[in-house]
Amino acid sequence: MHWFANPARFIRLADKILPLTLPLTVGLLAVGLYLALVASPADYQQGDTVRIMYIHVPSAYMALFCYMIVAAAGFSTLVWRHPLADVAGKAAAPIGLAFTGLALVTGSLWGKPMWGAWWVWDARLTSVLVLFFLYLGYMAIWGAFEDRSKAARAAAILALVGVINIPIIKFSVDWWTTLHQPASLFRADGPSIDPSMRPPLYVMLAAFQFYFFTVFLWRIKGELAAIRLNALRYAGEAPRSASPKEEQP
Amino acid sequence: MLAAFFSLILRDMRLGYAQGGAAGLVIAFYAITISLFPFGVGPDAEILARIAGGVLWIAALLAALLSLDRMFQADFEDGSLDSLTLGPLPLSLVALAKALAHWLSMLLPLVILSPLFGLMLHLDGASMRVVLIALLVGTPALSLIGAAAAALAVAVRRGGALIALLVLPLYIPTLIFGVGAVEAVSGLGSVSANMSFLGSLSLIFAVLGPLAAGGALRLALE
Numbered sequence: 001m002h003w004f005a006n007p008a009r010f011i012r013l014a015d016k017i018l019p020l021t022l023p024l025t026v027g028l029l030a031v032g033l034y035l036a037l038v039a040s041p042a043d044y045q046q047g048d049t050v051r052i053m054y055i056h057v058p059s060a061y062m063a064l065f066c067y068m069i070v071a072a073a074g075f076s077t078l079v080w081r082h083p084l085a086d087v088a089g090k091a092a093a094p095i096g097l098a099f100t101g102l103a104l105v106t107g108s109l110w111g112k113p114m115w116g117a118w119w120v121w122d123a124r125l126t127s128v129l130v131l132f133f134l135y136l137g138y139m140a141i142w143g144a145f146e147d148r149s150k151a152a153r154a155a156a157i158l159a160l161v162g163v164i165n166i167p168i169i170k171f172s173v174d175w176w177t178t179l180h181q182p183a184s185l186f187r188a189d190g191p192s193i194d195p196s197m198r199p200p201l202y203v204m205l206a207a208f209q210f211y212f213f214t215v216f217l218w219r220i221k222g223e224l225a226a227i228r229l230n231a232l233r234y235a236g237e238a239p240r241s242a243s244p245k246e247e248q249p
Numbered sequence: 250m251l252a253a254f255f256s257l258i259l260r261d262m263r264l265g266y267a268q269g270g271a272a273g274l275v276i277a278f279y280a281i282t283i284s285l286f287p288f289g290v291g292p293d294a295e296i297l298a299r300i301a302g303g304v305l306w307i308a309a310l311l312a313a314l315l316s317l318d319r320m321f322q323a324d325f326e327d328g329s330l331d332s333l334t335l336g337p338l339p340l341s342l343v344a345l346a347k348a349l350a351h352w353l354s355m356l357l358p359l360v361i362l363s364p365l366f367g368l369m370l371h372l373d374g375a376s377m378r379v380v381l382i383a384l385l386v387g388t389p390a391l392s393l394i395g396a397a398a399a400a401l402a403v404a405v406r407r408g409g410a411l412i413a414l415l416v417l418p419l420y421i422p423t424l425i426f427g428v429g430a431v432e433a434v435s436g437l438g439s440v441s442a443n444m445s446f447l448g449s450l451s452l453i454f455a456v457l458g459p460l461a462a463g464g465a466l467r468l469a470l471e
Contacts, residue, residue, distance in 0.1 A: 078464070133418040140414050144405040153468050154401050158415060161397055161461050165419055168453075172422035172446070176429065 005083050007224045014217045021214045028207035035200035052110040054200050058208040059103035060124075063131060066096025066212065067163065070138065074159035077152055084220070086152030087227075089159060090142055091219035095212060097135040103128055123177040127170050134162045148227070250337045254346050257338070261350030264323075275316045275355045276362065282308040283366045294371040301370035302380055302431030305363050309356065309384060310420050313391040316355045317416065318409045320347055320399040325469060334470060341463030348396035348458060352389050360384040376434045383430040387447035390423045393458035400462035404469035423450055 036054035073089030076082040107125055108118050119125070141158050145151030265272040286304045290296055324330040333343050363384055367377045398416040402408025430443035 130418050130421060133414070137415045137418065140411055141401065141405075144408065144411055150404060150468055150471065154404060154465060157397070157461050157464050157468075158401060161419070161457065164457060165422075168422050168450070169418070172425040175446075176425040 007084065007228075010084060011221055011224060014221055018214065018217055021210050021217070025207060025210040025214050028203055028210060032200060032203035032207045035203055040200045041196050046114060049110060049113050050197070052106050053197075054204045056103060056106040056110060057201060058205045059099045059106060060128065061205065062208050062212060063096055063100040063103050063128060065209075066092050066099060067131065067134070067159075067166070069216075070096060071159045071163035074156035074163075077156040078160070086149075086156065087220055087223045088216075089138075089155060090152075091216055091223055093135055093138050093142070095215055095219070097132065097139065099208075100128060100132045100135060104132065121177065123174045126173045126177070130169050130173070131166070134166075138162065250342075253337050254342060257333070257343065257346040258350045258353070261347055262354045265350070265354035270354075271316050271319050272354050272358065275312050276358055278315055279308050279312040279359045279362070280366070282311055283370070286370070298371040298373065301367055301372040302376065303428045304370060305366060305380055305384070306424055306427045308366075309359055309363075309388060310391065310417070310424060312359055313356055313388070313395055314413055314416060316351065317395040317399045317412050318402060320351050320396060321403040321466065321469075322399075322408075325403045330466065331470060339463065340466045341459040344396045344400060344462035344466060345393075345455070345459035348392045348462070349389075351395070352392035356388045356392060360388060376431055379434050379440055380431050383427050383444060383447060386444055386451060387423050387427045389451040390447070390454045391420060393451070393454035394419050394423075396458045397461035397465065400465035400469065404465065423447065426450065 032054070036051055040051070040054075042048050042050060069092040070089045073085045073092065076085040077089065104125070107128070111120055111125075112118050138155055138158055141155045142151050145154060264270055283304055286300070287297060290300065321330065324333070330343075334340060338346070360381065364377050364381055367380055372380065395412075395416055398412045398419075401415060402412045405411060426443045426446040429438060430440050430447065432438065433440040433443055
């Protein structure tokens, strides 16, 4: 893994991968959306509303996947001090936040016709909402520090505390909703999905996954460029302000 | 090492009650927050009794939050934290001692006073006992989770608002089981199961909270 530690080498590798993932993302998304919105059958109970699921389920999956990336990046920041890990964590978090938001919004749009309410304090909705807050906290930590390496480690600590908490939160929210709500609401997660609905869902899952990798690599490249720009700017300014009084160790 | 640990707890508690300490303020904040609820939902005794458990817990959460930024901030600013690193205690144990002192000086008084406020919210006797025990078992988790967030925020200038964003999502499980225990009195679920979960949360975070806080403090002191 330390082979990637050299940013220039990583960028070269990313430039080789991106021309593959970008067309794959666009292609899969086009096929997936066609299958999901046009070719697949409407549900016998839910009608066309079921098509929201083809966006919703991959979003919810990506919301968790991105947090796992963030947490893994945090772990390798703290344990191995891997120089690209903090860049990866910072790059993945806003993507995860966006997918979490998308999962909440599509869930809400689906909930209105199905449950008759924009928002229901259902176990999974509530857990995803908490995940949304965890992402916000992680990104706030990144924004709060002036020193980059400190921000990276503080964010990593928070990501790890968060990832240990996710199962606890999930469990407690499940416990809470079984206490408060009648089970009749959970009609939707009962029966296994109809075979005709599987291909579009799988294609959309793959499309979202490749979308993530593409944007993830873009954001890492951008972040590396920003770091390099900062370093250059600092190096350029240093001689000018090099009066002996101002010099700080 | 044990002597250093306990003397740090005692020092922090004394500071909490000294002039300029926050313990009195936190109790006043708790009382005022609770008395806002009757204005918000109306003075109807039935409604108040129904929500009393949740009100007491949320007020305790907010009171804990209010006092968190004092846990390390003052010691960081006047350099006491630096001298603590020279002592025999590793930073994670410093954090544990300070979290325990926070609980003893800020939250324990609230727990002891909570039956009084429960009475004002028309909570019945059986529920009141459960609330008292649940707060006693569950609030240590608030101080211990808070220690990690407070330590992260200490490295940031003006980290106060950041603490709320970091810590409140992590308080949700404690809130759920705390209120669950009270609800269980009127028949939904089991009191002892909720109490067990509250206790295990406090124990889990007795390990995780100080570990994370220690790492964050090391960062702040660089």
